[in-house]
Amino acid sequence: MELTEVYETGRGAVRWTSVGTGSPVVLMHGTPFSSYVWRDIAAGLSDHHTVYLWDMLGYGRSDKPEDVSLGTQQEVFTGLLGHWGLDRPAVVAHDFGGAVALRTALLDGVPYDRLALVDAVSLRPWGSEFFRLVRDNAEVFAALPPHLHEALVRRYISTACHREMPGEVLDALTAPWLGEAGQPAFYRQIAQADERYTREVEDRYGELGCPVVVAWGREDRWLPAEHADRLAALIPGARQAWIADAGHLVQQDAPGRLMGIIAGFLS
Numbered sequence: 001m002e003l004t005e006v007y008e009t010g011r012g013a014v015r016w017t018s019v020g021t022g023s024p025v026v027l028m029h030g031t032p033f034s035s036y037v038w039r040d041i042a043a044g045l046s047d048h049h050t051v052y053l054w055d056m057l058g059y060g061r062s063d064k065p066e067d068v069s070l071g072t073q074q075e076v077f078t079g080l081l082g083h084w085g086l087d088r089p090a091v092v093a094h095d096f097g098g099a100v101a102l103r104t105a106l107l108d109g110v111p112y113d114r115l116a117l118v119d120a121v122s123l124r125p126w127g128s129e130f131f132r133l134v135r136d137n138a139e140v141f142a143a144l145p146p147h148l149h150e151a152l153v154r155r156y157i158s159t160a161c162h163r164e165m166p167g168e169v170l171d172a173l174t175a176p177w178l179g180e181a182g183q184p185a186f187y188r189q190i191a192q193a194d195e196r197y198t199r200e201v202e203d204r205y206g207e208l209g210c211p212v213v214v215a216w217g218r219e220d221r222w223l224p225a226e227h228a229d230r231l232a233a234l235i236p237g238a239r240q241a242w243i244a245d246a247g248h249l250v251q252q253d254a255p256g257r258l259m260g261i262i263a264g265f266l267s
Contacts, residue, residue: 001039001053003061007083009076012063016054016080020046023113024086025266027053028077030095030121031189032157033249034060036172037094040255041262049266052084056097060176064185070096070197074103078110088113090266094251095223096121099198106204114211116265118258119220119248122231123202124195128222130156131190138191142184153177153186162219162247169252205234212238213265217246217253239265 003015016035025045027038035053042051055061057076058068077100081089090113093101098120104110121127127135134141144152154174158165177186212235216228225242232238241261246253 001035001042003035003053003055007054007080009057009079011067011072011076012057012065014054014057014063014076014080015061016052018050018052018084019043020049020051022049023266024084024089025049025051026081026086026089026091027051028091028093028097028101029056029059030093030097031059031193032153032177032186033095033160033173034176036060037249037251041092041251041259044259045263045266048263049090052086052089054080056100058185058189064181064188066188067192068185068189069192069194070099070103073100074108077101077104078108081110087111090114090116092116092118092262093120094118095248096193098122102205102208103197103201106201106207112210114213114265115208116213116215116262117231118215119217119223119228119250120214120231121223122198122205123227124198126195126198126223126227127193128159130159131193131222134187134190135193138187142187144183146178146183149183149186150174150178160222160247160249160252162217162245162253165249165252202234205231206236208235211265213241213261214238215241215243215250215258215261217243217248217250219246219253220248222248
């Protein structure tokens with residue numbers, strides 16, 4: 001789906017689009033992905049919902065400024081919801097999109113109709129071993145020759161799936177991180193992934209005032225299943241939904257099963 005609209009944030013341009021008609025649903029991606037990961041889910045939901053897709057600042061087709069921290073993403077998301085004129089939308093958030101959605105609700109007081117957290121960054125410690133290695137040595141990795149950088153990014157992204165990732169999907173997810181602007185942006189967003197952004201809200205998850213489902217790939221190697229148990233236990237009334245034979249990028253491994261969970265939850 002082409003992101004045909006532009007939202008100017010003051011920090012850079014965010015690309016977005018909306019499809020379908022009906023009650024609003026916002027789909028949020030994580031790192032190092034983009035709205036592309038939601039393409040199948042968005043198409044399925046658009047029969048009954050107006051689906052909003054966007055590339056976070058520093059990701060996909062949006063601008064790649066210096067500050068792409070979770071605090072900045074929260075500020076942008078709150079502004080974007082106002083720009084869209086949405087009041088109590090449903091939000092479906094994957095990976096660190098989950099942290100952004102949680103911070104927006106708890107720190108900015110933005111109400112949601114309901115919230116689906118999919119393999120969500122939410123509790124410390126988070127990030128794979130490779131992610132933490134790069135975060136602690138970002139300047140060294142940023143100096144890699146372009147061909148080695150591309151090989152590293154492709155291999156890293158491929159580990160988000162439990163199944164083999166198709167070449168065209170891997171190409172699409174890798175492309176934004178290549179070239180003169182993309183390579184430093186890849187390491188920048190990892191370097192700014194400070195766990196204080198979840199520490200600030202971890203003790204407040206019990207304050208969420210909307211229905212919540214915690215959906216998780218059983219074979220997630222980036223954020224193990226124990227994170228799902230801990231997160232659901234902190235949110236009163238939260239429902240857990242397990243997705244068998246799926247890794248961290250469940251949208252790719254099991255789009256049909258994830259679609260069923262989300263559609264049922266929204267209805």
